[in-house]
Amino acid sequence: VSVAPPPHHLRVLVLANQKGGVGKTTTAINLGTALAAIGEKVLLIDLDPQGNASTGLGVERRSRRVSTYDVMMGAESLKKVMQPTAVPGLSIAPSTLDLLGVELEIAGRKDRALRLKNAIARFVEDQQGEPPSERFTYALVDCPPSLNLLTMNAMTAADSVVVPLQCEFFALEGLSQLLATVDQVRSTLNPALTIHGIVLTMFDSRNSLAAQVVADVRSFMGDKVYDTVIPRNVRISEAPSHGKPVLLYDLKCAGSQAYLKLASEVIQRERLFRAA
Ligand code: ADP
Numbered sequence: 001v002s003v004a005p006p007p008h009h010l011r012v013l014v015l016a017n018q019k020g021g022v023g024k025t026t027t028a029i030n031l032g033t034a035l036a037a038i039g040e041k042v043l044l045i046d047l048d049p050q051g052n053a054s055t056g057l058g059v060e061r062r063s064r065r066v067s068t069y070d071v072m073m074g075a076e077s078l079k080k081v082m083q084p085t086a087v088p089g090l091s092i093a094p095s096t097l098d099l100l101g102v103e104l105e106i107a108g109r110k111d112r113a114l115r116l117k118n119a120i121a122r123f124v125e126d127q128q129g130e131p132p133s134e135r136f137t138y139a140l141v142d143c144p145p146s147l148n149l150l151t152m153n154a155m156t157a158a159d160s161v162v163v164p165l166q167c168e169f170f171a172l173e174g175l176s177q178l179l180a181t182v183d184q185v186r187s188t189l190n191p192a193l194t195i196h197g198i199v200l201t202m203f204d205s206r207n208s209l210a211a212q213v214v215a216d217v218r219s220f221m222g223d224k225v226y227d228t229v230i231p232r233n234v235r236i237s238e239a240p241s242h243g244k245p246v247l248l249y250d251l252k253c254a255g256s257q258a259y260l261k262l263a264s265e266v267i268q269r270e271r272l273f274r275a276a
């Protein structure tokens, strides 16, 4: 039943939720770091004009001479744009505010939703020239808080979507719209797109409502919800101002441990998907 995976496959996961402040960027940075810590080679693609993933990984604005803007415009390759980070095995393709203009600039082009997919295909091709141990195994795409053309590009290029949901009263609001967008992409540009999982974030055990929200989301979405719940943790929110993932800032804190657990769950699911 199990088919050997193609030799140098890059798994592309997209962090998407049209709500802002739900933990997309935090999860992109820290899931990426945790995957790298357990031996994967990870490229984080910052597709949010705000560039919080880039800043949070210590890439200063003046060192973003080339960025995902150039990638989306077809002017530079991901290989050229990516930079190493302080985390061994984690690189980032940073973004700049220029990305805000991409939507208008490419709106009239036939391949407007395929730009990232094409860039990633080229990246995978470039990888064939690298020794196998140097090849990237995961790309994580951090999206803006909108179901705009950038997010559509990410979903079109992705194998799977990871949805961060904040443990708050309105958590499920907007989820059906997100799922409808995934369905739409699946029925048109990317038939193989799956929901990888839903990750509950910013869980506060002192808030009695939070446990109810977790229960509601689990009963609505079933086993699509990862077992790992990311706690609200002050170390997670402090780390970006130091330009570091929380795993480098404070490995022992509850937030770091939760992201390590999430990474191993993500890898387990990958293996099951492949075997299915
Ligand atoms: P998004 O990318 O979806 O807009 P962010 O990842 O930027 O959301 O998170 C929004 C804010 O919440 C940020 O200031 C971040 O540091 C903080 N934050 C995210 N996750 C946690 C957490 N588990 N505990 C504490 N603060 C968090």
Ligand code: MG
Pocket (backbone or CB within 6 Å): 024, 025, 026, 048, 052, 143
């Ligand atoms: Mg963000």
